[in-house]
Amino acid sequence: MPFPYYERLTARQKRIYRASDAIVAVELPDAAGLAPQVEALAAALAAEDRRGVARAAGAIANGVCARLGAPPVRLRVLATRPDDGREELHGLYEPEPPPARITLWMRTAARRRVVAFRTFLRTLVHELLHHLDYELYRFEETFHTEGFFKRESSLARQLLGEGAPPSGAASGGSSSRRG
Numbered sequence: 001m002p003f004p005y006y007e008r009l010t011a012r013q014k015r016i017y018r019a020s021d022a023i024v025a026v027e028l029p030d031a032a033g034l035a036p037q038v039e040a041l042a043a044a045l046a047a048e049d050r051r052g053v054a055r056a057a058g059a060i061a062n063g064v065c066a067r068l069g070a071p072p073v074r075l076r077v078l079a080t081r082p083d084d085g086r087e088e089l090h091g092l093y094e095p096e097p098p099p100a101r102i103t104l105w106m107r108t109a110a111r112r113r114v115v116a117f118r119t120f121l122r123t124l125v126h127e128l129l130h131h132l133d134y135e136l137y138r139f140e141e142t143f144h145t146e147g148f149f150k151r152e153s154s155l156a157r158q159l160l161g162e163g164a165p166p167s168g169a170a171s172g173g174s175s176s177r178r179g
Contacts, residue, residue: 002021003144013141016141017143019137019139020133020137020142020148021147022147024150025150025151025154026132026155028068028158033067034063034064035161037056037063038056038060038121038160040059041117041121045120046117053106053120057075057124060159061073061075061102061128061131064128065131065135068132070135070136071099071100071135072099073099073100073101073102074100074101075102075103076104077103077106078103078104079106079107080107081105083109088105088108088110090104090119091105091123093127093130095134102127102131104120104124104127118156122156129142129155130142133148
């Protein structure tokens with residue numbers, strides 16, 4: 001079932017949305033090979049080491065990209081999440097200008113505490129999936145669909161060593177093209 005904003009989309013956007021929604025998992029070859037980087041991320045967050053967090057997160061992101069055949073991303077980690085008074089920004093994906101960039105924040109806005117490891121990793125994976133939507137699946141736009149959130153869970157579970165995706169998981173390819 002599409003999210004409510006689906007009805008406001010154009011016919012072209014609805015086609016992209018449905019194609020995105022149909023991909024429910026990412027099959028990451030050798031996910032276990034990224035375990036040292038995942039462990040380094042957890043340690044750097046625990047030590048409140050922003051540079052270490054940036055190194056580990058960048059290694060994870062570009063390790064995923066390399067394994068899936070997507071171009072690398074630039075990754076930066078900033079101190080405290082921006083807050084507009086209603087909500088905090090957890091991560092940001094910017095496809096333009098190339099190379100694409102992911103920005104993450106390692107501290108909450110309200111209490112300025114370091115973000116929990118699993119939350120930080122999920123945010124990294126979320127922003128990375130926007131990159132994969134453009135570069136791997138070749139979607140002209142990236143939408144938050146049920147399939148998108150299932151792919152996020154699939155990839156996060158693999159990085160955490162919590163199991164492989166279900167059979168029939170997509171590892172790439174799409175008939176849609178980025179414009």
